[in-house]
Amino acid sequence: xxxxxxxxxxxxxxxxxxxxxxxxxxxxxxxxxxxxxxxxxxxxxxxxxxxxxxxxxxxxxxxxxxxxxxxxxxxxxxxxxxxxxxxxxxxxxxxxxxxxxxxxxxxxxxxxxxxxxxxxxxxxxxxxxxxxxxxxxxxxxxxxxxxxxxxxxxxxxxxxxxxxxxxxxxxxxxxxxxxxxxxxxxxxxxxxxxxxxxxxxxxxxxxxxxxxxxxxxxxxxxxxxxxxxxxxxxxxxxxxxxxxxxxxxxxxxxxxxxxxxxxxxxxxxxxxxxxxxxxxxxxxxxxxxxxxxxxxxxxxxxxxxxxxxxxxxxxxxxxxxx
Amino acid sequence: xxxxxxxxxxxxxxxxxxxxxxxxxxxxxxxxxxxxxxxxxxxxxxxxxxxxxxxxxxxxxxxxxxxxxxxxxxxxxxxxxxxxxxxxxxxxxxxxxxxxxxxxxxxxxxxxxxxxxxxxxxxxxxxxxxxxxxxxxxxxxxxxxxxxxxxxxxxxxxxxxxxxxxxxxxxxxxxxxxxxxxxxxxxxxxxxxxxxxxxxxxxxxxxxxxxxxxxxxxxxxxxxxxxxxxxxxxxxxxxxxxxxxxxxxxxxxxxxxxxxxxxxxxxxxxxxxxxxxxxxxxxxxxxxxxxxxxxxxxxxxxxxxxxxxxxxxxxxxxxxxxxxxxxxxxxxxxxxxxx
Ligand SMILES: Cc1ncc(C[n+]2csc(CCOP(=O)(O)OP(=O)(O)O)c2C)c(N)n1
Ligand SMILES: [Mg+2]
Numbered sequence: 001x002x003x004x005x006x007x008x009x010x011x012x013x014x015x016x017x018x019x020x021x022x023x024x025x026x027x028x029x030x031x032x033x034x035x036x037x038x039x040x041x042x043x044x045x046x047x048x049x050x051x052x053x054x055x056x057x058x059x060x061x062x063x064x065x066x067x068x069x070x071x072x073x074x075x076x077x078x079x080x081x082x083x084x085x086x087x088x089x090x091x092x093x094x095x096x097x098x099x100x101x102x103x104x105x106x107x108x109x110x111x112x113x114x115x116x117x118x119x120x121x122x123x124x125x126x127x128x129x130x131x132x133x134x135x136x137x138x139x140x141x142x143x144x145x146x147x148x149x150x151x152x153x154x155x156x157x158x159x160x161x162x163x164x165x166x167x168x169x170x171x172x173x174x175x176x177x178x179x180x181x182x183x184x185x186x187x188x189x190x191x192x193x194x195x196x197x198x199x200x201x202x203x204x205x206x207x208x209x210x211x212x213x214x215x216x217x218x219x220x221x222x223x224x225x226x227x228x229x230x231x232x233x234x235x236x237x238x239x240x241x242x243x244x245x246x247x248x249x250x251x252x253x254x255x256x257x258x259x260x261x262x263x264x265x266x267x268x269x270x271x272x273x274x275x276x277x278x279x280x281x282x283x284x285x286x287x288x289x290x291x292x293x294x295x296x297x298x299x300x301x302x303x304x305x306x307x308x309x310x311x312x313x314x315x316x317x318x319x320x321x322x
Numbered sequence: 323x324x325x326x327x328x329x330x331x332x333x334x335x336x337x338x339x340x341x342x343x344x345x346x347x348x349x350x351x352x353x354x355x356x357x358x359x360x361x362x363x364x365x366x367x368x369x370x371x372x373x374x375x376x377x378x379x380x381x382x383x384x385x386x387x388x389x390x391x392x393x394x395x396x397x398x399x400x401x402x403x404x405x406x407x408x409x410x411x412x413x414x415x416x417x418x419x420x421x422x423x424x425x426x427x428x429x430x431x432x433x434x435x436x437x438x439x440x441x442x443x444x445x446x447x448x449x450x451x452x453x454x455x456x457x458x459x460x461x462x463x464x465x466x467x468x469x470x471x472x473x474x475x476x477x478x479x480x481x482x483x484x485x486x487x488x489x490x491x492x493x494x495x496x497x498x499x500x501x502x503x504x505x506x507x508x509x510x511x512x513x514x515x516x517x518x519x520x521x522x523x524x525x526x527x528x529x530x531x532x533x534x535x536x537x538x539x540x541x542x543x544x545x546x547x548x549x550x551x552x553x554x555x556x557x558x559x560x561x562x563x564x565x566x567x568x569x570x571x572x573x574x575x576x577x578x579x580x581x582x583x584x585x586x587x588x589x590x591x592x593x594x595x596x597x598x599x600x601x602x603x604x605x606x607x608x609x610x611x612x613x614x615x616x617x618x619x620x621x622x623x624x625x626x627x628x629x630x631x632x633x634x635x636x637x638x639x640x641x642x643x644x645x646x647x648x649x650x651x652x653x654x655x656x657x658x659x660x661x
Binding site: 045048050051053055056058059060061065066068069071086087091095096099100101102103104105135138158159160 | 435438443445447454457460463466468470471472474475494497501657658659660
């Protein structure tokens with residue numbers, strides 16, 4: 001194990017995969033400038049700066065992926081994905097299907113989001129649910145350095161288009177990363193902390209929030225299990241249901257706005273398949289249906305707090321409808 | 323419990339380069355005429371079928387046959403093609419089987435895309451017709467990546483990207499040209515300027531007459547030619563593709579043509595100026611080709627009848643094949659979503 005920041009863990013993943021497979025290349029606004037080490041090792045054909053044009057960055061990645069390359073694109077901040085939406089959703093997500101399976105789209109689109117830099121909602125907007133709703137795409141949003149590395153490597157090796165969201169608040173967080181080859185499979189949740197009484201389902205920056213809430217709950221005698229989804233699509237339904245059936249109490253926690261968010265999907269999943277195990281209604285603790293603000297205290301107020309998560313779990317533990 | 327369909331065989335390693343055997347060599351004037359007649363007969367047969375049987379309509383290339391045949395006949399087997407909703411001419415000129423195309427339009431199992439595309443996004447990978455998109459401008463956004471693969475993987479072919487005058491109004495047109503120029507991508511941008519953008523006349527959407535004028539600001543060479551004269555199109559396409567192969571840089575070729583039928587069948591064209599339509603009907607590329615062949619001697623009305631009979635028989639057989647093709651199995655709904 002080596003202690004590494006998320007940023008460096010991602011850099012390791014990129015370098016390792018580019019070393020391993022000559023078809024992997026990376027481009028985006030400032031990629032060659034900011035990743036000088038990759039540029040030095042792999043050259044200007046495989047590490048490229050681009051014009052400021054997210055649509056054609058994504059479209060180029062889609063066209064290249066279908067014809068033999070394995071592009072990784074950096075679209076900077078998640079709201080800029082709106083300019084690349086057509087290429088990712090209508091082309092990468094649909095042209096495999098519409099062509100009757102004639103093309104694969106092995107590409108990774110990286111974008112940052114989340115509270116932490118007080119940059120406001122045109123730079124911070126958790127849009128992962130938009131892409132989870134689009135057929136043909138995969139969506140990844142890790143919570144710690146080891147998973148960032150292992151999931152990015154798996155995403156690069158996957159033959160499907162993967163949206164890879166990086167929570168800004170985690171970017172310089174250090175974490176233990178295993179030495180040697182680290183692969184984390186897409187579509188597999190992790191039990192970040194085992195527990196018996198209540199299941200906290202989360203991903204990205206709110207996983208540490210849930211872990212802290214679990215500490216607080218433990219002091220009160222409530223044993224919380226924390227599930228880190230890691231991949232939002234395909235969703236590890238089995239992991240969510242197994243835990244939900246065991247505890248009978250579920251809180252879904254994410255920073256993205258509530259309406260039609262990932263939490264709604266998880267709650268529906270549990271209601272459909274584990275209803276008879278539930279001892280209380282599923283609860284959501286999420287960001288509000290508001291654009292994330294810039295002002296630091298407002299931005300912090302947007303994010304589910306440890307206190308709010310612990311309180312929801314406490315209420316569920318007290319409640320019992322059967 | 324994942325919602326993802328079971329893994330299909332990985333295809334990334336399979337070549338996109340076409341199997342040259344299936345690609346016809348179109349050089350002789352008779353062969354060019356026959357290819358144009360095949361496109362027209364295909365489009366008219368499907369339009370009739372749609373009117374009679376209520377099967378889905380199509381965006382026909384009637385009136386634009388010389389543009390398709392002229393450009394495609396100058397491409398080599400290594401070259402790749404991206405096209406759009408109005409693709410039948412490009413596909414047929416490249417050697418696509420009209421029976422499998424019709425089966426696709428009718429949503430049948432033997433269609434090139436198993437019936438999942440319908441008429442609007444038919445790709446035929448084995449012929450190098452890749453990533454057909456009906457998002458107007460989609461082909462422009464994807465061509466740069468296809469060309470990047472060609473250069474980075476050391477493949478010889480250039481990339482021909484067909485788009486309309488309407489698509490040239492999309493932002494992605496400008497992004498695509500700029501990136502292709504900056505990255506020196508071997509793309510033959512082919513704008514079929516047919517004066518219509520669905521139900522809006524081109525003149526309402528732009529100042530000036532020529533899309534080709536938009537190339538120079540990006541440092542891209544261009545030409546604008548009579549798209550209803552197949553030999554003129556061929557000469558221009560040769561010069562353009564030679565330029566791309568020599569310089570490794572993109573080229574924008576604008577073909578001036580006209581959509582003689584409506585946007586999407588059925589379309590009564592009530593909104594079309596009758597005098598304009600008549601003027602363009604008088605420049606019908608097929609009528610012009612026939613007249614020039616007959617005037618040149620050595621080609622007789624009997625020869626023409628022979629070609630037309632052959633084309634009609636092919637289209638009859640194609641339609642019969644399509645109608646006999648079964649519907650897709652309902653289980654197909656959930657295949658081909660993920661690799
Ligand atoms: C992004 C987008 N906008 C609108 C449409 C609807 N539409 C389909 S074809 C078309 C006209 C396109 O005009 P042009 O690019 O000139 O091509 P043409 O149909 O004349 O061949 C329109 C508006 C679409 N398919 N995609
Ligand atoms: Mg047009």
